[in-house]
Amino acid sequence: MAILGHFGGADLTQNTVYCLFEPDAEGLTGDGFPTESSIFYGTRPGRRYAFFPRAATMPEDKLFKMMMKTRRVETNGAEPDPEVVRRSMWEYQNVVDGEGLARLMDDLAAKYPDKGDPAERILPAMPDLAQTLNMASADTRGVIVLVHPEGGDPALERQLTSLLFEEGIAGRTHIARLTAAEWAEAKAAEQIAGGEFTAGVVFVAPDPFGLDGEVWAEVPVGTSKADMRTALAEVLDRFHRKWRKLDRVSHIRAGVAADVSWTEYDPDTGGLVRIGAGSKKLGEVPTVH
Numbered sequence: 001m002a003i004l005g006h007f008g009g010a011d012l013t014q015n016t017v018y019c020l021f022e023p024d025a026e027g028l029t030g031d032g033f034p035t036e037s038s039i040f041y042g043t044r045p046g047r048r049y050a051f052f053p054r055a056a057t058m059p060e061d062k063l064f065k066m067m068m069k070t071r072r073v074e075t076n077g078a079e080p081d082p083e084v085v086r087r088s089m090w091e092y093q094n095v096v097d098g099e100g101l102a103r104l105m106d107d108l109a110a111k112y113p114d115k116g117d118p119a120e121r122i123l124p125a126m127p128d129l130a131q132t133l134n135m136a137s138a139d140t141r142g143v144i145v146l147v148h149p150e151g152g153d154p155a156l157e158r159q160l161t162s163l164l165f166e167e168g169i170a171g172r173t174h175i176a177r178l179t180a181a182e183w184a185e186a187k188a189a190e191q192i193a194g195g196e197f198t199a200g201v202v203f204v205a206p207d208p209f210g211l212d213g214e215v216w217a218e219v220p221v222g223t224s225k226a227d228m229r230t231a232l233a234e235v236l237d238r239f240h241r242k243w244r245k246l247d248r249v250s251h252i253r254a255g256v257a258a259d260v261s262w263t264e265y266d267p268d269t270g271g272l273v274r275i276g277a278g279s280k281k282l283g284e285v286p287t288v289h
Contacts, residue, residue, distance in 0.1 A: 023112055036084055041104050055092030063089055123161045125177040129186055132176040134210035142173045142203055142239045147183040149199035149221055159225050160201055172236055203235045208245045209260055
């Protein structure tokens with residue numbers, strides 16, 4: 001994610017925002033795309049949600065009228081939700097610099113303190129492998145795939161879940177959970193290249209466009225927690241040193257040259273739209289849950 005708008009000085013960039021979500025936010029724990037009401041805090045730069053740099057010093061009634069008017073124009077006349085606008089006002093008035101954002105992040109962290117006991121934590125798996133690869137490539141992170149053997153392995157999942165919250169591992173990967181059959185399907189579809197194991201914990205490096213991935217390390221079922229920790233630490237260090245993505249302009253040019261197109265969520269229609277006419281299309285590999 002990139003911080004744009006007032007923080008970055010680029011107000012007309014609608015497709016990238018910085019958001020904080022509460023752990024139980026609608027769209028994160030349910031089968032729906034996160035909506036504005038799901039956001040605990042999020043910069044709203046760009047044409048869709050104009051940013052008002054002087055918001056902290058403007059009278060509230062004037063700021064509210066300006067924001068309501070802007071929202072009506074930018075949503076084709078739809079009447080904005082006053083509560084959502086007031087929430088945005090609060091953000092503009094209180095989070096206009098790095099110190100304000102840090103205070104808000106501290107507030108959110110205090111609201112959801114660390115539970116302490118790893119046994120109470122859940123595996124932070126994404127909905128499917130395709131989304132995991134796509135997000136990892138965008139965030140310059142690796143992918144850890146937990147491939148359950150036939151019948152499942154709750155002990156393996158608990159062990160990996162515990163490790164994922166340890167310093168040095170936490171926050172450096174995106175996670176997918178697959179069955180052995182789903183993993184075999186992903187490899188047969190050439191969504192995943194390399195690797196020999198049919199189950200276990202697998203580290204995958206995404207390709208720069210988030211279309212597919214390559215196995216960089218495998219940890220078999222039955223590996224001790226200490227050995228799994230060592231294996232993940234080693235491959236994460238290698239990934240950090242070696243995995244690189246082009247700068248934005250070069251990345252787009254490479255995508256055009258490679259005949260790539262992709263789908264994006266369109267908030268106006270509530271559906272997916274295709275961007276580009278390339279024949280190598282993102283989002284059309286088999287969806288593996």
